[in-house]
Amino acid sequence: MATWKAADLFPKLEDYVLQEASMRGSILSICAFACMIILAVVETGAYLVTNYDTTIFMDETSSSQLRINFNITMHDLSCDYASVDLLDSIGTNKQNVTTNVEKWQMDEGGVRRMYQGRNRAAPTFEHDTHLHPSLSELHENGVHAQSIVTAGWEEFVMEREFVFVDFYAPWCIWCQRLEPTWEKFAEEVEEAEDLPVTVAKVNCVAEAALCQQQRVMAFPTMRFYKHGKPVNAADYRSDRTVAALLEFSKRKLELEGQYKQWPEARKAHAANWNPDHPGCMLVGFIMVNRVPGNFHIEARSNNHNIVPSMANLSHTVNHLSFGNELTEAQKYKITRRGVELPAKWSPMDLLDFVVQKPHETFHHYLKVVPTRYKLGSTWRNQMLAYQMLSTNQVMTYDESAVPEAKFIYDISPMSVVIEKKGRHFYDYITSLLAILGGTFTVVSLFDTTLYTIFKPKAD
Secondary structure, X not given: OHHHHHOOOOOEEEOOOEEEOOHHHHXXXXXXXXXXXXXXXXXXXXXXXXXXEEEEEEOOOOOOEEXXXXXXXXXXXXXXXXXXXXXXXXXOEEOOOOOOEEEEEEOXXXXXXXXXXXXXXXXXXXXXXXXXXXXXXXXXXXXXOEEOOOOOHHHHHHHOOEEEEEEEOOOOHXXXXXXXXXXXXXXXXXXXXXXXXXXXXXXXXXXXXXXXXXXXXEEOEEEEEEOOEEEEEEEOOOOEOHHHHHHHHHHHHHHHHXXXXXXXXXXXXXXXXXXXXXXXXXXXXXXXXXXXXXXXEEXXXXXXXXXXXXXXXXXXXXXXXXXXXXXXXXXXXXXXXXXXXXXXXXXXXXXXXXXXXXXXXXXXXXXXXXXXXXXXXXXXXXXXXXXXXXXXXXXXXXXXXXXXXXXXXXXXXXXXXXXXXXXXXXXXXXXXXXXXXXXXXXXXXHHHHHHHHHOOOOO
C-alpha cells in the first residue's frame, strides 16, 4: 500500500502542515501517465505520417510542345500507304510525319513480322512515258496488254502459268501515265523468248467487283500471279519504266525456279517475308504544339490514287499516352508514398475499333489534363504526368473521300497538383508539450475536486 501511495503526484497538505499521499491520487497519477504516453504516441504517429493534398491550378508548364506516344495497329492498311498526319489550331499542317515513327508489317494473325523502316519518307517512282510513242501508235501492230473481264478472270489466270496484271482506273492520273509504258512493256515481253509471262490489265471502273475481290486498295496496282494466285511479294513497288518492269518479271521467274528446287523455301519466305499483307503497326512519337489539334492515320501515296471504298481504317490502340512516360523508379516512388498513379494515364490501351461498313472510321476525342506530383522539395521528387479522358464516334465519309482514323486532342489549361503537406517540427513539439501539460492539469483539477468532495469533516 505504501508503494502505491509513493506514486501520488498530487499530495495534499493536511491542516496546512502535513502532506498525505492517497490511493486515489496514485490511481489518478498512473492514469495520467498512461494518457500522456498514449497521446504522445498518437501525436508522434500523426507527425510522422505525410499527407498529400490535391488542388487545381493554372498549368505552369513552360514548354511550348508536348509529346504524344503511340503504338497503333492498322488491321487492313498496308505500310506502303499508312500515313501519319498532324494538324492544329495555329496552322500546323504536316503530312506523312516520318520522324521517330517506325512501321512493322503484320501477318494474318496480327503478329508483328517484317520491319518496314524508320524515318522513311514515301518514295517517288520514275516514269519513262516520254520515251515511248503514243498509245495509238503502240496499238498499230495490235493490243499487247490483254484486257480481262470478271466473267473470264478465273479461266484466263488459271490457264496461264504466269500473269502480270495492271489494275487501273481510267480517271487515275498515275494510271494514265503508266498506260503507254505498260503497253510497251507487254510488247517487249511478247518479243522476248525467255519471258513466259502474259501481261494483262483490268479496268476497275468497269470491273469493280473483280477488283474488290482481289483487294485492290490503290490505282495502279500491278500484281504477279502464278496459276491464278499471287506469288510471294506479288505487288510491284518500284519505278514505272519498261526496264524496271522487265527486271521484276525476270526476278520472279528466277525465284519461282528456285522454289521448284527447294519447296521449303517458298513456305519460309511466305511465313517470314511477305510485304503484301496489308496489316501495319505504327510505333513512335510525335511532338505537337500545346494547342487543340489532331493527328490522324490515313491511306496516302505519292504514286497512287487510293480507292476510298477499300480504305479500311479499323485499328487497335496498343498504347497511347501524352508526355514523357514515368519510369518504373518514379512509379515506385509515387506508390511507396501511398499516392495513386494516374487512373487515366492511357485508358485506350488494348482497345479495338473495327468498322463494319465502307467509308466509315472512328474519330477519338481526347481531353488531356496535366498532373503534377510534388513529393518533396528536390527536383527528383517533382514529376509530371498527363491523364486523359477519351470518347469515340463512328464517322461516315463521302464516297469520294478517303477515311481517316482521327485522334482529336485538347490540352487543359488547368493542372492537377498533388503536393506533400507535412507538419513543421516546432508545431509537433508545441502540440506534444500542450498534450503533456494539459493532461497533467486536467487530472490535477479532477483530483482536487475529488479531494474536496471526499475530505473527512473535522469534528
